[in-house]
Amino acid sequence: MHNFEEELTCPICYSIFEDPRVLPCSHTFCRNCLENILQASGNFYIWRPLRIPLKCPNCRSIIEIAPTGIESLPVNFALRAIIEKYQQEDHPDIVTCPEHYRQPLNVYCLLDKKLVCGHCLTIGQHHGHPIDDLQSAYFKEKDTPQKLLEQLTDTHWTDLTHLIEKLEEQKSHSEKMVQGDKEVVLQYFKELNDTLEQKKKSFLTALCDVGNLINQEYTPQIERMKEIREQQLELMTLTTSLQEESALKFLEKVDDVRQRVEILKQRPLPEVQPVEIYPRVSQILKEEWSRTEIGQIKNVLIPKMKISPKRMPCSWSDKDEKEIEFFKILNIVVVTLISVILMSILFFNQHIITFLNEITLIWFSEASLSVYQSLSNNLHEVKNILCHIFYLLTEFMWKIVSH
Template structure:
């Protein structure tokens, strides 16, 4: 499609100007990064640097073997330059550029020759056989056109046959060729397939349209982001000035407090000085008065002794004693007196300096895209919602904690306390513990603005309601027939053994979405566990074919090992130890088998003690394993040496009692989680078997194997319910 360019004087000079020489393009060539420059400019630029960088975008480019001459010519720019020159020079009275005659003036333009022609030269031009294919544009068409006419394009001639126009495209060679080339060098056959360029061009145009469709959304986003950045740049002085104003006010207030305190202390010093001075003056007067009395008495006694007669001495001694007694009875205090006014630092200068260094901080707020993920919530449990902040490039970015607020209200409108904690860069946990069931509302704000979608509906369910149900009855991908056991793989996904369809399906533990599945060999797959390499270890019972085995599958679902030890009769549950050893419940032998990685027997455990063993869990930190006994309604605890350590559980339907226990697992604290098949109660027992609490009552029928997920949910395989249910554990 031709570009709509008005008059020559309105041409975008920047578009027609080489960024290097700042002149109109001369023989414009296109780099692989799609920027155009003069051929000579590129040649000069290439001599100055190796490897060559685009002068505009600084992208490193590799030149073809021919150098700059091997780069494609920008024909579109050439056409625009020609058209600009024609529009500028095709005015009235412009002479023909062939005969230079002035009588008629130029009337037409030969696109191929790039010359203005009068009518006579135009007719002559058309008569030359070699010029019959040249495009002639009349002056009327030039004046009437609002853009570049579609015919205003130089024809491309074959480099081998200079009089032949390029009209074919050899697809195997990816080369434009002429008619002569299709006869000689590109004859149709196995190696060559010349096609008319019209059909190829249409296909290429469609490809370009697809490229445009890919570019335009990104271009739109970049333009919008650029506009935002320009707005932010324009707003930056305002925010910085506001920050300066706030900081100035803050520190002015601190200094005002210090000045006020300084005045208070100085005033108090003056006041205390006056008090002390008055006290000292009073004490001084008392001492001076006492000293005068003492001096007078001393002089009187001395004169009597030196000059008095015996009669005189006898006469004055009593009077002198009375006076001295008076003076000595009421002496003034010579020690206890305020003497100085001293300033004491309440806060050491060094400590205050450190406090001042921490007074105020500068943060750069990042405009972030915020999303909130509401996790399933259960009453009386600690629940979380996840808040994610990313920058414009989709990378996690941090925001200030003070800039994030989360307010949760229950169905009655009462506030539910929430806690906000940044778990990782750009990832926040909003935690809360609801006290009632029903729809709650979570309002989340960042930087004072509500997050998209806020307030969010948070449905708080009872603890007996599964937070997620995976699968339903069916044979298609994502559906289940008879799920017998579950395990958690290395990625935290849930692996389910489908006994009915003889396959393992992997589900996302957060969404329940089916990720993949793989078929398993053999009949009656029952138990599953993961080894330390992330491989799946499955048991296969002997019903109905007697083909009992242990099979190991890779993460991708390929069979890597089949074990058929002679000691194996009818395996159910399985637990894999760190070193590759396995403990397998053998229902047929009413015992547990401790096996080497190759399947050879180490020891048979529990024979004569177990009646109806089903599933097993191992606590390697204590060298213990736990076995559910379906008919005995108990859990048996053995060490790996085979010694029975203790038994817990009593038959019954009440809390803390067991009724046909099946699935069992151990949490990181050593607590034992057991599910009853009889009443669906999912219970927790301490490491010593003491009942602690009930997690939930499983809704799905026929609970079998269970597993603890990394995010503290219990996954329960419900063989009769054709599903896996997840319940909150913590």
């Protein structure tokens, strides 16, 4: 603490002197501090009411004060003038108390381990706490930094350094993993987006092809119909103009117009039939794509779309239905009869082969045996052909029954 400031501090309250009073022993104290001491020692002057005894807090000498008390002590005007001048000046090197205005931190509180001012000890929150002067506190704590430095450089902090390095290494590794996962996500969705974009282009190309087919289907017919309508409008204009012609001109032109109208009316008109587009994109997306896993989208094929005349519902009369039913039954009967005949041929074919085999072994020579073998092979081929025909007839019969 600055020496000049120590000279301005009361040794009782450790604050800047307030109303300094001088004792006969020449020691100066705050007026309030002396009042407090006087009140504490009031029992000493009961037997001597004319003079009030007071022990100097500094030199411990007994001083007698007039009955008027501390007010009878002279004011230290010189010291008060110095204090007023000191308080008017700025002292950036002096640390003041944040709670008490312009009071220097000149006392060390042993209980709270912090610097306090005199007001903190007398009227503040440090009242009654044990204290020490700055120099004594400084010498007691002078070796503390070295001890703290030793504590801050032991193996514990080496382990802390290694731990920090390990944590930073793990953090770097984890960040690299996250960055790698980000790249994987970007690559995955880029490929998925490319695949979807390719599939979208394929769908649009297929729809464009269908649009071209529809254009090829309808445009020529529309053009022919427009041509017929233009000829109709032309003949209407020509027919209307005939009414304004003279008799000679009328008779010359009327037959030609009549023939042209007949020819135009005989030109066949196409039957308007709506077309179907198959397969429909909405059905493909709903039935196939909605059930397709993301990883399998690449393998999903885009079907080639076509158009076909729309099937119109047929209205059958009762007579037609009976005829159809009759032909179905007739076909079933014919196929069944043919199947029985073929089964009979196959059955007797096996007996014929067995009979010829026995005759050949008994009566025929080796030359005849070769002829028989050739015949037997031919019969086997006939048998295979008949079996295949029987299979085809059976399939045909089932198709008739199902329809």
